[in-house]
Amino acid sequence: MAYVLNVAYVLLLIAAAPYLLYSRIRHGKYRDGWRQKLWGDVPRRRSRRTPCLWLHAVSVGEVNLLQPLIARWEKSHPDWEIVISTTTQTGYALAQKRYAPRMIFYAPLDFTWSVETSLRIIRPTILVLAELELWPNWIAAAQRAGTKVAVINGRLSAKSFRGYSRIAGWLHSTLAAIDLVAVQNTEYAERFVALGAPAKNVCLTGSMKFDGASMDRGNPATRKLSALAGIQDSDVVLLAGSTQAPEEQIALDVFQKLSPQHPNLKLLITPRHPERFDEVAALLDRSGVRWQRRSRLETAGSDPLARVLLIDVVGELGAWWGACQIAFVGGSLGRRGGQNMIEPAAYGAAISFGPNTWNFKDVVQLLLGKQAAIVVRDAAELQSFVARCLVESTFASHLGQRAKELVLQQQGATDRTVTLLETLAAKNLAPTLPAHPSWKKHENKRRAG
Structure with missing residues (x-):
């Protein structure tokens, strides 16, 4: 069996070679x-x-x-x-x-x-x-x-x-x-x-993922990033994390429709795959909103007039969740099957995600069973959810508190x-x-x- 597998792997590598070469040249992978x-x-x-x-x-x-x-x-x-x-x-x-x-x-x-x-x-x-x-x-x-x-x-x-x-x-x-x-x-x-x-x-x-989630919004990494991005106590941060197309466009549309009535709203976008950072940057350029790249904050400083931040750095999302009050967990309106929603839950954010979350079915069942998250099936429902969080602060805080309590109950794995x-x-x-x-x-x- 071992040698059969070796031959099969070699054939797969040969078949995948054009894609690997293209990805190496085009995306640096x-x-x-x-x-x-x-x-x-x-x-x-x-x-x-x-x-x-x-x-x-x-x-x-x-x-x-x-x-x-x-x-x-x-x-x-x-x-x-x-x-x-x-x-x-x-x-x-x-x-x-x-x-x-x-x-x-x-x-x-x-x-x-x-x-x-x-x-x-x-x-x-x-x-x-x-x-x-x-x-x-x-x-x-x-x-x-x-x-x-x-x-x-x-x-x-x-x-x-x-x-x-x-x-x-x-x-x-x-x-x-x-x-x-x-x-x-x-x-x-x-x-x-x-x-x-x-x-x-x-x-x-x-699940060990409950144990690894930080529950302290005042942790050093979150404090440092929030200060770097110029996030104020009066800001209400909507974070669309681990997104795939067209979720960035949807989140941006929601922000543009709600921000005139809620000038304290700030949008953070974290694409799931680094090779899409430039694609999302181009999307933000076309939108006409004032925005910044996370990767340039140390050198350029935060722009107080920019209300949208593209997080184009790998490995920071866990800390950024601690800076948001409203969360949309991506990969859930498309066909990827969702992403980890435990991290925003641990911080007590008001969580939403799309209906396609089969990769995290058990966590989703726990959250929905405790009324600790909301499923949004399209752009209109995401807009309604965010608008309600902005208008009804008790709705958002109670949703987040139930999520945080759930994470605490599940720890120990x-x-x-x-x-x-x-x-x-x-x-x-x-x-x-x-x-x-x-x-x-x-x-x-x-x-x-």
Whole structure:
């Protein structure tokens, strides 16, 4: 199977080569880390005699997820070395910014030679994969090397489950080789077991994203950015975060319609993908509004007459959410399936998002169940929501307070995850934790089939 996968990966790389080359030239993507990706030529650890926790996070969201885990692990296990790998250029840049001087590098692609080389160089005690990373060659190589493998904050959407179900026979051995699958909820647990994960290895922890969210609007990063942008106490900030087209246009239209009656309204826009920063800048130029780029605030200073700010810097959105009173979480009016709405909830912002949020179905259900967020289905509904927040301050504050209380109630997943990893490190995976009955049912059904 390993060699079949190698051939398939090579063919995929050849097929994707024109797109990769175009993206490299046009957007500056896919330029770095190819020795690490193709050959597993990762950096050397300070000492291979010390135990090592290898944390892998695909991109920005997963990189942010690691922060509370790293803090807790290093506090309890100062003798361990933590190394961090990522896949995307933006994830790598954020990891360098957030976690240096720890060793940070690009993860090997799932070729047998690259994963085996990287494992031989690093010699991790535990390989930790964030959320959903089922790479057969990598996981098999780790098992052969005697490295324990864990998936943390595991999630398996209905769409992903349907896709993986088509190759369940191929995935069975991969899932069986994972020593721990720590999942966010029971629904995800049942899906992992149905695909082939042993029920005894699947544990429910909740979502670590609740733990990593800051709840203090007065944190140093938010204070610094607010001062840099010239945000005043009298301002009401609408932040459209992690947006995709046409959500920037929609947010801008809402601002232009409401700002004449509400001159204290300020709009912040954060596109999800950095390659779209210039596209959104051109949109703002055409609109005729007075606006600024976040990337130029240090040199140009804030313009008191500019009421729109384009946040064209990666890795700051978590702090910017703390500067807003009204939030629109993007990727939810198009086909991306939504973005993380826990961060604005933790700050107590009045939250809205579109109807297409299947990637965060569990969080959305919690928020809507507590009446802590509003679904807006189009531009008109977003305008009505923002207008109501501006006119009815108690509506906005109560909405935000319920969201903040929900986040507080959901915290604790990191502690549970660390406990499971500690047990795994001792080569004794939670033997006293029985499998949930419904998970066992799925395992029996899979075996019978």
